[in-house]
Amino acid sequence: MxxxxxxxxxxxxxxxxxxxxxxxxxxxxxxxxxxxxxxxxxxxxxxxxxxxxxxxxxxxxxxxxxxxxxxxxxxxxxxxxxxGGPIPETVELFRKLKASGNYKIYALTNWSAETFGIAMERYDFLGWFDGIVVSGEEKVRKPYPEFYQVLLNRYSVNPAEALFIDDNLRNVKAAKELGIPSIHFTSPEALHAEFAEVYGIKI
The missing domain is CATH 1.10.150 (DNA polymerase; domain 1)
Known part of the structure; x- marks a missing residue:
């Protein structure tokens, strides 16, 4: 689950x-x-x-x-x-997941620590996360397994009960090798369908 x-x-x-x-x-x-x-x-x-x-x-x-x-x-x-701005359809999926109250929701991002503050100021929805792990702050990035492990350890996440979403197939494969079910993001519509059809997440 x-x-x-x-x-x-x-x-x-x-x-x-x-x-x-x-x-x-x-x-x-x-x-x-x-x-x-x-x-x-x-x-x-x-x-x-x-x-x-x-x-x-x-x-x-x-x-x-x-x-x-x-x-x-x-x-x-x-x-x-x-x-270019937020991707509205994915942000809306995020909003609905958050509103359901059924999930802890985190971000795991490859991003420079020096520019991430700009995004935090610009996009209110980044404040919805229960936690954000930024590679530039941790000095390690995807696809290295120790970066994923930072999030798993910091927030006591069971990999088998988590779902990871990334547009980079390399990063998705790395997550799967750590036992984290994962989705290769290609579009908001495909993500919504996979939520429902593969993982039983109804939003």
């Missing part, structure tokens, strides 16, 4: 995408995609999620790609412009 629901945040409840910023800075789509794929890479960004400072991360790229200084500095200088 599911007693605890654990949400990822980015791309599940919050729409975040560097494209929202960089389409303002690039006139050429191909050049923008090259910059996002090869310079401000997801691997580089994940090191900030794991605790590396934004300053150190920026200086590292500037030393490697000085010709891209303006666009590199924009990544964190204009980071808020990458936030």
């Amino acid at each position: 599911i007693k605890t629901i654990i949400f990822d945040l980015g791309a599940v409840l919050i729409d975040w995408n560097p494209v929202y910023l960089y389409r303002k800075l690039f006139t050429d789509e191909t050049a923008m995609q090259h910059f996002l794929t090869n310079i401000v890479t997801s691997e580089w960004n994940e090191e900030q999620d794991a605790g590396r400072s934004l300053h150190e991360a920026t200086e590292l790229l500037l030393s490697q790609y000085p010709e891209h200084e303006e666009n590199i500095r924009a990544f964190y200088g204009r980071w808020e412009e990458m936030l």
Whole structure:
């Protein structure tokens, strides 16, 4: 029986995408995609999620790609412009789960500690959680098992009675290896259907 629901945040409840910023800075789509794929890479960004400072991360790229200084500095200088807003249909599912009173609900997020406060100020629904575990604060991130274990231990969660939701299949597989039933998030509609059809969660 599911007693605890654990949400990822980015791309599940919050729409975040560097494209929202960089389409303002690039006139050429191909050049923008090259910059996002090869310079401000997801691997580089994940090191900030794991605790590396934004300053150190920026200086590292500037030393490697000085010709891209303006666009590199924009990544964190204009980071808020990458936030597209809440994903309303998923937030509504969250609201109904919370209102039911049947579940403890937590967030487990890969997010820089230095930017997470911006999200907390902007999105009221982040205050609905019974607890939030932020990778940048813990200095470890998904998919490493010790990050999941932080939440399980801190809130005395039985993995077999929890349900984890994440848009990254890599992170879902890691949760399943720890014995946590998990859903690979693809859309709010698919999530709602899987809640009902697989886990018997009626909302």
